Amino acid sequence: MTTSGPHLSVLDLVPVRSDQSTGDAVAATLALARTADALGYRRFWIAEHHNMPAVAATNPAVLIGLIASVTDRIRVGSGGVMLPNHAPLVVAEQFALLEATFPDRIDLGIGRAPGTDPVTSWALRHGAGGVTDEAVSRFPEYVDNVLAMMEPAGVGLALRGREHILKATPAATSVPQIWLLGSSDYSAQLAAAKGRPYVFAHHFSGSGTKEALELYRSTFQPSAALAEPRTFLTVNASVAPTTEEAERLALPQLLQMAALRTGRPLAAQRVVEDAELIVEAGLPDGHQELIDAMRSRWVIGDPSSARAALESLAATYDVDEVMVNPVAGAFAGGDPRSAAAREQTLTLLAG
Secondary structure, three states: OOOOOOEEEEEEOOEOEOOOOHHHHHHHHHHHHHHHHHHOOOEEEEOOOOOOOOEOOOOHHHHHHHHHHHOOOOEEEEEEEEHHHOOHHHHHHHHHHHHHHOOOOEEEEEEOOOOOOHHHHHHHOHHHOOOHHHHHHOHHHHHHHHHHHHOOOOEEEEEOOEEEEEOOOOOOOOOOEEEEEEOOHHHHHHHHHHOOOEEEOHHHHOOOHHHHHHHHHHHOOOOOOOOOOOEEEEEEEEEOOOHHHHHHHHHHHHHHHHHHHOOOOOOOEOOHHHHHHHHHHOOOOOHHHHHHHHHHHOEEEOHHHHHHHHHHHHHHHOOOEEEEEEOOOOOOOOOOOOOHHHHHHHHHHHO
8 A cells, every 4th residue: 555645444334236145245345355454454344234225234243253354454343333223231242252353453433323214223122122212312321331341350230239240251351442433523522521532424424524523632531542532534435547437436326325315215236337327317306416415525536536635635634544435336247246346446545
């Protein structure tokens, strides 16, 4: 990887194309992770989404284990685990075990949003007796619980007049690096108060990044885990030998995001040629304007212009690391167990 410019990392949602099965999509993600590892990318994070026809990242811990087992040096983590969906002990156990197996390579990014629709959120955790609003309101407490239970000494739990020691794993020697994630001021304030690293979802939100990072930095309280603020930037990217090709490869994901943000039914991610036919047939009212607005915030272009755009973003937000979500789609007839254009994006950005 080129030594100039910000460090580069990868965010992956494990997209499922119309020419793929779930198994194919996972195989493509493993190939993408091996490429990122070989190119010198700093970290590879998996998102959490549920009940979506074009996203297979339903279980970050399982995917992290698969990815870490086929890579050598890259840090692997969650971007993020949506904590209100899960019992804190389960998350602590999963990531303590991952850290024990792959020491000093595991990141635990924690988010507060559900990452799904209300019905699926209920089925994930709350069908077993929990209440969605309660889980969200107790998010700071749940974060503390996860952190404490992963420590080698564990945490004391008072129950029926006795204290019980609760550990996520019997003999921990290290803990994952814990990050707080968000797309609003809430997590920025919480991360600052707890002295933890923080990431704003710039790739998804596209607005409010500067304000959130300023709030985090200005209110940061040093902790035993972190002496000063630490953050990076996330961005969607499609890079190809020519800008024209990069634009074509970005189109399937742009259509997906337009459908998501306008409440239209979602489908598996289309191949480029099918996406182009949809545009030629005419988009619903307002969709082209929405696509144009998203495109302006994404990094889409040839290698030179894309790297320059990343350097500009890093300078604008004063970060030394950019996490790229490679959104390039696929042309018809490609290998369903690979994501050639996504790997191309990483290769061309690495220089």
